[in-house]
Amino acid sequence: MLVITCPYCQEAREEEEFSYAGEAYIARPAVPEEADDATWGDYVFHRKNPRGWHWEQWQHVAGCRKVFAVKRHTVTYEIAGSWTLADGKALYLKEQA
Amino acid sequence: MPKQGFQPFMESPLHHFKLDAEAQARRADGRIWCNELPHLGYAVLRGDTAEAGFAQLVQQVTGLALPLQAGAVSQGPQGVLMWTSPDEWLLVSHRQRLADWTAQLDGGFAAQQLFAQTVDSSGGLTLAWLGGTEHITVLRHLGVYDFESIPLGHMVSTVLGKATVQVIRLDGDGVFVLFRRSFADYVWRLLRRAAQPYGFAVCQLEARGDHPLFAQLAAPRPSLILA
Numbered sequence: 001m002l003v004i005t006c007p008y009c010q011e012a013r014e015e016e017e018f019s020y021a022g023e024a025y026i027a028r029p030a031v032p033e034e035a036d037d038a039t040w041g042d043y044v045f046h047r048k049n050p051r052g053w054h055w056e057q058w059q060h061v062a063g064c065r066k067v068f069a070v071k072r073h074t075v076t077y078e079i080a081g082s083w084t085l086a087d088g089k090a091l092y093l094k095e096q097a
Numbered sequence: 098m099p100k101q102g103f104q105p106f107m108e109s110p111l112h113h114f115k116l117d118a119e120a121q122a123r124r125a126d127g128r129i130w131c132n133e134l135p136h137l138g139y140a141v142l143r144g145d146t147a148e149a150g151f152a153q154l155v156q157q158v159t160g161l162a163l164p165l166q167a168g169a170v171s172q173g174p175q176g177v178l179m180w181t182s183p184d185e186w187l188l189v190s191h192r193q194r195l196a197d198w199t200a201q202l203d204g205g206f207a208a209q210q211l212f213a214q215t216v217d218s219s220g221g222l223t224l225a226w227l228g229g230t231e232h233i234t235v236l237r238h239l240g241v242y243d244f245e246s247i248p249l250g251h252m253v254s255t256v257l258g259k260a261t262v263q264v265i266r267l268d269g270d271g272v273f274v275l276f277r278r279s280f281a282d283y284v285w286r287l288l289r290r291a292a293q294p295y296g297f298a299v300c301q302l303e304a305r306g307d308h309p310l311f312a313q314l315a316a317p318r319p320s321l322i323l324a
């Protein structure tokens with residue numbers, strides 16, 4: 001069982017209160033009119049699925065119902081932290097750079 | 098529409114348990130004491146705290162300060178206002194008063210062009226009071242939250258046996274459990290079953306003075322149902 005800290009409720013809560021909401025920060029094609037089918041296909045279906053640290057979204061469905069970002073290790077299940085989507089994005093972009 | 102053919106009336110989601118017939122005066126006998134507070138008014142407020150007029154208007158209309166801290170509950174003799182999310186609050190009061198408040202709030206939001214709204218959820222929720230020395234133990238049988246750690250004047254939204262509930266602690270004397278009408282039968286049976294080892298009794302709940310929730314128990318006007 002994961003213990004996830006909700007950045008809005010500011011409390012560590014049991015996984016039972018949350019729903020997984022997929023990979024975080026998937027970039028939508030910047031100019032949608034010009035994106036070809038392959039680009040759209042990747043956007044909709046292609047996921048990183050890493051062995052290691054993964055930026056993902058969780059929703060606090062039984063609490064504040066907000067979606068936020070969690071950095072979780074897919075092998076050890078260790079959680080590095082959780083942030084609002086805006087705060088997490090800054091860290092995520094820094095890591096990717 | 099002919100008035101005679103359609104005569105709706107309010108019915109608690111727990112009416113089939115006939116709790117009134119079972120209710121007795123509460124005693125400090127170690128048992129779990131519980132009952133429903135039926136027919137209260139509930140409204141969800143949505144708004145942006147960055148807009149100065151929002152909190153001001155809510156306070157002005159309801160007399161309750163908008164709680165900004167996670168899980169905080171504002172209390173007054175006319176009801177409670179609970180933080181449920183950074184941009185959502187739940188207002189609980191007497192059904193008639195709540196209807197008046199939401200009309201005033203919506204009018205104010207429109208007049209000030211605030212990005213805010215009210216949603217009346219009175220038909221979708223109900224509230225139970227749970228007390229007795231072991232009432233926290235009962236909750237612990239059913240949910241994963243550390244229920245003993247809820248501070249006075251706070252609520253927590255969590256799950257009891259998979260059903261989403263809000264557990265509200267206003268004072269040291271028991272907690273209020275808020276749940277959906279559609280889950281009411283389930284949650285009631287769940288509480289009752291979990292309380293069985295300690296003894297379970299239905300207590301009389303009267304419209305008590307200026308208590309933020311018990312004071313709201315007076316029967317609503319029947320005309321409201323048709324409104």
Ligand SMILES: [Zn+2]
Pocket residue numbers: 006007008009010060063064065066
């Ligand atoms: Zn939360």
